[in-house]
Amino acid sequence: MKIGILGTGKVGVTLASKYAAAGHEVLVANSRGPESVLGVVSKIAESVTAATASEVVRCELVLLAVPWLKVPDVLSPSLTWEGRILVDTTNIYASYKQDLVVANLHGDFGSEIVARLAPDAHVVKAFNTLPFDVMFSPTPANMKRVLFIAGDDQAALKTIADLVAQVGLHPVAAGELAVAGRQMELGGPFSGLELFAAVRQESSA
Ligand SMILES: NC(=O)c1ccc[n+]([C@@H]2O[C@H](COP(=O)([O-])OP(=O)(O)OC[C@H]3O[C@@H](n4cnc5c(N)ncnc54)[C@H](OP(=O)(O)O)[C@@H]3O)[C@@H](O)[C@H]2O)c1
Numbered sequence: 001m002k003i004g005i006l007g008t009g010k011v012g013v014t015l016a017s018k019y020a021a022a023g024h025e026v027l028v029a030n031s032r033g034p035e036s037v038l039g040v041v042s043k044i045a046e047s048v049t050a051a052t053a054s055e056v057v058r059c060e061l062v063l064l065a066v067p068w069l070k071v072p073d074v075l076s077p078s079l080t081w082e083g084r085i086l087v088d089t090t091n092i093y094a095s096y097k098q099d100l101v102v103a104n105l106h107g108d109f110g111s112e113i114v115a116r117l118a119p120d121a122h123v124v125k126a127f128n129t130l131p132f133d134v135m136f137s138p139t140p141a142n143m144k145r146v147l148f149i150a151g152d153d154q155a156a157l158k159t160i161a162d163l164v165a166q167v168g169l170h171p172v173a174a175g176e177l178a179v180a181g182r183q184m185e186l187g188g189p190f191s192g193l194e195l196f197a198a199v200r201q202e203s204s205a
Contacts, residue, residue, distance in 0.1 A: 002027070004051070004059030006074055006179040006190070008040050010132050011065035011089050014065055018136075018167045020045035029196035056197070061085045061159065063127075066112065068092045068103055069113060083123035086157045087126040088114045091186050102186055111181040124151035124160045125181045129190050135169070141205075143196040150180035171195040 003019050005012045005028045014160060016026045026048045030037055037050035056062060057079055066074055068090050092110045094103040105113070113183040115123040127135070139145050151157045155174040157173050164171035174180035184190045 001025075001046070002059045003060060003199050004056035004062040005029070006056055006062065007063055007065030008037050009065065011111040011127065013040060013044065014045045014132050014136065015065065015089075015127070015167075016041075016048050016061055019114065019163070020047045022166045023047075024050075025054050029053040029056040031066075031073075057081075059084070061086050061087065062121075063087045063089060065089045067096070067149075068110065069094060072117065073137065075114065075117035077117075079118065081118050084121055085159060085177075086114070086118050086121035086123050087160060088123055088125045090114070091128050093186070109178075109182050110185055115152075115177060121155035122153040123177060124149055124153075125177060125184055126150075126160055129184050130194060136167075139196060142199045142201070144168065144199055146172050146197055148169050148172050148174045148184050148190045148193075150174050150177055150178065150184055152163060152176050152184070152193065157170065172197075 008028050008030045012028055016028050020026050021122050026039055028048060029051050034050035034052060040052045042050050064086060085116050088111050090110060092103045092105060093100060095101040111123060111125040130165045147164050149171055150162050161171040161173060182188055
């Protein structure tokens with residue numbers, strides 16, 4: 001699959017590296033143009049390409065991995081998604097580099113804002129409920145770490161569940177954006193919740 005990633009920070013680079021290793025073609029972009037990403041990309045894999053944001057958003061599946069306050073700039077109304085999948089990895093921090101400051105959404109919810117900014121995309125919320133250092137840290141023997149996903153389109157959820165499994169996590173589809181998406185947001189019951197699923201042992205008989 002051709003996967004586009006908007007953002008080349010912790011989340012973007014980690015997922016670019018893992019999906020390249022899993023055999024996908026990956027395009028990555030930040031806000032400063034492909035030249036500024038070349039140094040990052042050269043350290044990842046040959047199948048990762050530095051691109052412009054407009055090239056990235058034309059990929060079959062796009063991972064949104066930018067700071068929350070940049071989301072309205074990235075999801076410009078001029079973009080058309082035509083049913084492609086947009087994976088929202090964001091958390092609604094107004095600031096997270098030093099002190100953690102949560103943005104005031106005045107009762108609204110992050111993924112629903114994302115879905116309204118990209119009305120013709122199938123939005124799936126994923127990869128946001130745990131810090132990445134935790135998400136990909138070692139697990140107890142015969143266990144996989146659970147990753148919650150939420151979305152309204154069953155085919156998109158199935159695609160993301162498969163991609164989550166490809167990076168060694170155990171996907172749990174928790175429900176629709178307006179229910180589970182809210183529960184995955186900062187302060188919700190799934191935010192920061194670390195669970196493990198037993199890996200099923202296949203019988204050799
Ligand atoms: N880090 C974690 O453990 C973690 C876990 C779960 C969820 N998240 C969420 O995932 C998102 C990304 O987190 P992160 O830790 O990867 O952040 P980060 O390290 O600060 O990286 C953010 C990236 O977004 C890029 N960016 C900013 N504005 C952009 C624009 N207009 N177009 C394209 N790219 C743009 C930045 O590049 P330039 O500014 O250089 O262009 C940078 O590469 C955040 O919303 C965060 O809350 C993070």
